Amino acid sequence: MKIEQTLFLLLITLNLHALSLDEAIATAQKNSLDMKKLSMNIEIAKASIKEKQSSHFGRVDLLASYTHYNLPRTLTPLTPASIAGGAASIPTTQDMMVAGVSYRVDLFTGMSDTRSIEIADIQKSMAKNLQQISSEQLTYNVTTLYINILATNSKIEAQKEYVQALQRLYENIELKVKLEKLSKIDALKSLAELSRAKSNLTSLITNRDILKDTLATTMNVPSISKLEELSIEVKDFDTQFSQYEEKLMKTKKLEISRESIQKSIKQEQKASAMYYPKISFNGYYGQSAGVNDDTNPKSGDFNNEEVWQAGVDLKWNIFDFGKTSALNQKSKIAIMQAKLEKSKTKRELQRSLREALSKINLAISSYHSASVEHSLMQETQKIEQIRYDNGASDINDLLYTKARYQLANSAYITSKYDYQNTINYLNYLLEQGNKK
Numbered sequence: 001m002k003i004e005q006t007l008f009l010l011l012i013t014l015n016l017h018a019l020s021l022d023e024a025i026a027t028a029q030k031n032s033l034d035m036k037k038l039s040m041n042i043e044i045a046k047a048s049i050k051e052k053q054s055s056h057f058g059r060v061d062l063l064a065s066y067t068h069y070n071l072p073r074t075l076t077p078l079t080p081a082s083i084a085g086g087a088a089s090i091p092t093t094q095d096m097m098v099a100g101v102s103y104r105v106d107l108f109t110g111m112s113d114t115r116s117i118e119i120a121d122i123q124k125s126m127a128k129n130l131q132q133i134s135s136e137q138l139t140y141n142v143t144t145l146y147i148n149i150l151a152t153n154s155k156i157e158a159q160k161e162y163v164q165a166l167q168r169l170y171e172n173i174e175l176k177v178k179l180e181k182l183s184k185i186d187a188l189k190s191l192a193e194l195s196r197a198k199s200n201l202t203s204l205i206t207n208r209d210i211l212k213d214t215l216a217t218t219m220n221v222p223s224i225s226k227l228e229e230l231s232i233e234v235k236d237f238d239t240q241f242s243q244y245e246e247k248l249m250k251t252k253k254l255e256i257s258r259e260s261i262q263k264s265i266k267q268e269q270k271a272s273a274m275y276y277p278k279i280s281f282n283g284y285y286g287q288s289a290g291v292n293d294d295t296n297p298k299s300g301d302f303n304n305e306e307v308w309q310a311g312v313d314l315k316w317n318i319f320d321f322g323k324t325s326a327l328n329q330k331s332k333i334a335i336m337q338a339k340l341e342k343s344k345t346k347r348e349l350q351r352s353l354r355e356a357l358s359k360i361n362l363a364i365s366s367y368h369s370a371s372v373e374h375s376l377m378q379e380t381q382k383i384e385q386i387r388y389d390n391g392a393s394d395i396n397d398l399l400y401t402k403a404r405y406q407l408a409n410s411a412y413i414t415s416k417y418d419y420q421n422t423i424n425y426l427n428y429l430l431e432q433g434n435k436k
Helices: 002-013 021-031 033-057 112-178 184-219 242-249 252-275 323-389 395-429
Strands: 059-074 092-108 278-291 302-315
Touching (some): 021 184, 033 112, 059 278, 112 252, 112 395
Antiparallel strands (some): 059 092, 092 278
């Protein structure tokens, strides 16, 4: 896979391959460091679930210790039965070694552990949804940059043609000035417009290079050389709000808001578990060993004793000076905040949807208007050129008409790509960009 990626980047660098939009999106999705970090968040959430589930089974610990006492100690606690045979028979040592295994498990925690698992599961779902939202955002960013580069390329080509036309006009006027058919002022005005057109061309090229660098950074590749053209067809679009509201309500953005509420509810339930008693089981098995001390009749003998125990503990907090009550109050406030945030997110998405649909309508209208103006200015430019050549108008009228045509041409180009960008934004809002 790395070899294929390297070859792909090499082809782009050498300008042997025109990068398609799908390739740009796929490369960005694969190389994005943010997407990799989000994938790690999902793995962290999975590990958290496993951690919480494991706590149900308790824990087993291996214990070992060595202790030196200033006075002799028995290996096990004394009982009447142990001293029945006489105190001299009881092993004592000042250097005690203990080794054993302990096991502890919670039998009842007021459902606190169960709530922890449910919270971790919600966090995993939220991490997945956030990854999908970020993927949609990345797709939208790449698509917008890609289309803006194509739009700028079209403007550059149109501006080049404009510069060439002005260059020919200037050369023609210069020739007529030399033949004393035109005044020097016509040549100067023509040259000024040519210089202005060249400056605009340089500005467009610079903007295009900035956009390409931004796209390369977004894709996490060294550079972008050539892009594949897109076929953009401006057509009527259904912009009724009701047609898209249902899809909007199913987006991951709102799903995360709903999950945030559920998470807050589970956290409140977990906090309420502190009102219940905690019951746990514990067990131990081991050996206590040591060498009899000097005071023991059997001094120097090594002895070991088996020790084991099993029990059930109960712990019930009956008063903590309001700590549990405060935690529950905080949890209830968090639920209310999550619900308010969901309402806010819903309103913002609805506003964005209305804005997106309005922009689509505006883009369609702008395209039709720009198309008509482009056609009219194209014919006007031809007529004005004929009038100027026949001496029926001056250089000011001709240059003004050419400038107006260039502006109309630029607006026409922009309107097509703006229309496509508005469609892409709608797809982004409805989280359908990755499906296109």
